[in-house]
Amino acid sequence: MKSSELSGIYRAYIACLNSQDWHNLGRFVGDDVIHNGRRIGISGYRDMLTRDFEQIPDLHFDIELLVCDPPHVASRLAFDCTPKGTFLGLDIDGKKVAFAENVIYRFQAGKIAEVWSVIDKAAIEAQL
Numbered sequence: 001m002k003s004s005e006l007s008g009i010y011r012a013y014i015a016c017l018n019s020q021d022w023h024n025l026g027r028f029v030g031d032d033v034i035h036n037g038r039r040i041g042i043s044g045y046r047d048m049l050t051r052d053f054e055q056i057p058d059l060h061f062d063i064e065l066l067v068c069d070p071p072h073v074a075s076r077l078a079f080d081c082t083p084k085g086t087f088l089g090l091d092i093d094g095k096k097v098a099f100a101e102n103v104i105y106r107f108q109a110g111k112i113a114e115v116w117s118v119i120d121k122a123a124i125e126a127q128l
Contacts, residue, residue, distance in 0.1 A: 001070050003070060006068045006071075009110060013112070014077075016028060020053060025045070025046055025049075026042055029045050029111055030042070030111040032113070034113065035115045059081050060079070063076075071108065072106055077103060079101070080098045088119065090125065097123075099121075100120045100123065103118070
């Protein structure tokens with residue numbers, strides 16, 4: 001797969017997340033997806049995302065940086081949102097925060113097979 005094709009698939013995946021189109025998530029995420037070393041499968045992945053949107057009603061994934069080297073995609077995602085209650089063990093309770101997530105994906109057969117994700121928790125702590 002070419003970098004431009006993989007980039008297009010990734011951008012469509014982010015659009016799927018932002019529209020909360022969970023019915024089509026399987027077009028982008030493999031059945032046996034692994035997230036940060038744990039095999040959670042597509043249902044666990046969907047559950048994780050729906051919890052994120054419940055916890056952060058104004059959640060929006062903004063691609064700040066995108067690098068494609070098939071079969072991998074590296075992305076820096078920017079967030080400017082208002083989590084409810086506790087988020088990442090921090091008492092946010094409706095305060096607006098900005099932070100980034102650095103994430104690497106491994107694609108297999110055109111779908112996400114593995115994800116490594118790190119959220120910049122220190123940036124959030126500095127805003128509290």
